Amino acid sequence: MARSTPRLRIAIGRIAQESNCFSRLATTISDFRATHYLEGQALLEVCSPFGIELPGYLRNGELTGAVDALRADGNVEIIPLLSAWTIPAGPLTRDCFDTLLGRLTEDLARAGKVDGVVLSLHGAMGVEGVADADTVVLRAVKAVANAPVTVTHDLHAALTEERVRTADLLVGYRTNPHRDHRRSGREAAQGLLAILREGARPETAWRSLPMILGGGNTVDFLQPMRGIFRRLGSIVRDPRTMTASIMMCHPWNDEPRLGFSSLVSTRGDRAQAESWADELAELLWSVRKEMPPTFRSPEQAIEEARAATLARKLGVVVLSDASDVVSAGAAGENTRPLRALYEQARDLVSLVPIRDAAVSEALWKVAEGEFAAVTLGGKIDPREPSFSCEGKVIAKRMHPALGRMVVLDLGHVKVVITQGHSLAVKPSFYSELGLSVWKPDIVVVKNFFPFRMFFAPMARKVIYVRTEGSTDLDAAFKLTFDGPVTPRDEVGDWRARDQARRAVPG
Numbered sequence: 001m002a003r004s005t006p007r008l009r010i011a012i013g014r015i016a017q018e019s020n021c022f023s024r025l026a027t028t029i030s031d032f033r034a035t036h037y038l039e040g041q042a043l044l045e046v047c048s049p050f051g052i053e054l055p056g057y058l059r060n061g062e063l064t065g066a067v068d069a070l071r072a073d074g075n076v077e078i079i080p081l082l083s084a085w086t087i088p089a090g091p092l093t094r095d096c097f098d099t100l101l102g103r104l105t106e107d108l109a110r111a112g113k114v115d116g117v118v119l120s121l122h123g124a125m126g127v128e129g130v131a132d133a134d135t136v137v138l139r140a141v142k143a144v145a146n147a148p149v150t151v152t153h154d155l156h157a158a159l160t161e162e163r164v165r166t167a168d169l170l171v172g173y174r175t176n177p178h179r180d181h182r183r184s185g186r187e188a189a190q191g192l193l194a195i196l197r198e199g200a201r202p203e204t205a206w207r208s209l210p211m212i213l214g215g216g217n218t219v220d221f222l223q224p225m226r227g228i229f230r231r232l233g234s235i236v237r238d239p240r241t242m243t244a245s246i247m248m249c250h251p252w253n254d255e256p257r258l259g260f261s262s263l264v265s266t267r268g269d270r271a272q273a274e275s276w277a278d279e280l281a282e283l284l285w286s287v288r289k290e291m292p293p294t295f296r297s298p299e300q301a302i303e304e305a306r307a308a309t310l311a312r313k314l315g316v317v318v319l320s321d322a323s324d325v326v327s328a329g330a331a332g333e334n335t336r337p338l339r340a341l342y343e344q345a346r347d348l349v350s351l352v353p354i355r356d357a358a359v360s361e362a363l364w365k366v367a368e369g370e371f372a373a374v375t376l377g378g379k380i381d382p383r384e385p386s387f388s389c390e391g392k393v394i395a396k397r398m399h400p401a402l403g404r405m406v407v408l409d410l411g412h413v414k415v416v417i418t419q420g421h422s423l424a425v426k427p428s429f430y431s432e433l434g435l436s437v438w439k440p441d442i443v444v445v446k447n448f449f450p451f452r453m454f455f456a457p458m459a460r461k462v463i464y465v466r467t468e469g470s471t472d473l474d475a476a477f478k479l480t481f482d483g484p485v486t487p488r489d490e491v492g493d494w495r496a497r498d499q500a501r502r503a504v505p506g
């Protein structure tokens, strides 16, 4: 770009995690340090096109996208602050949050005068004793920077009026399963450059729906959400638009104003932003009764899998352990499906993941081919049932994000025991341990929807299993909201609540 433009100093940073308020797995600073905790040059290096931003999880994320756009400008000094990200789990401890926020704002203060900041936040991060933690981070960064701050958010973010007002531009993912992290970072940086270089004045409108579930499977390219995402795409492509998002919230978030939302920022056209935000909100409201797939007990699931002989011959039956979805913050130590498959499905070969740091450590010392007796589960939450078994250690691997992984062969069940998060979402979780995901009858995943994309080649049948855990959809019904929410309660109209939620606080 033109060399005559003034050189800009733009900082990039991140504090992000998706928190499940029912999970007993508290998130500490060591979780961030073990997953993604970088500053300065080390952060810039992983945010280059050939770098790996979040090893073992995501190659190029939001900050790679931001760096793309800032470098493309040709006259920006990029200032890498703290970037901290970790796998979904329970809320952050207060100590962890204070440490991260202190570090981020110190980095920013030390950087001296900046012209703007691109900040990557999840939007559904919980912190013990802190309400609306994402807004607390945003406010702190904005106060130190004293300059425009544009923000990226997950599609499962819960928005608040203060967050929307404080951000100069807020860019969400527009895919579910998420595959546009980098695009969202690029868009947030381009928005910041438009503000700084062209004097763009974003006019932002949003709507908040008293709706915590809906949209069926919530996948962007499948019905019923497909048509809504298409309409969103046409709004995004309109030259008046700076960014537009729809957010479907994380239903295990204890924000009382939780709900689906729409968000549109235009280049100075307030009326148009309002009109589009309103239209998208109506579209979201129209799918509020569309519920996710029906859930089965482990016994029913085994019966269905057994009956699906052709599916098992041509590929595998994939069971989603829907009560223990690690990618939505569950602890990953649910033994109920494991016990059922072991005791009631002796004629079927199954692959099952479980988190158990102590057992993974003990088995790490056992040679491959040797037998060991273990008791799995109940380590993070002692109220959870455990499962005792004996098997042969057949494979081991040190995973960059999940730690020690050990395969214990119980005969018809192969259990993958992880030290860290038992994040079984992709076939590689198993195949990297030498376990074929084509040969068994049943493969268990700890994920709601993205696995359907990754397992598409071999999954001939998908069954959702519900037992008991922190990602049961109706677990959210126990939370306190600012009034009735659908589908827990009958809600006739969304507009009054939306207006109350968007009213200026105080």
Ligand SMILES: [Zn+2]
Residues within 6 Å of the ligand: 154, 155, 156, 178
């Ligand atoms: Zn998400």
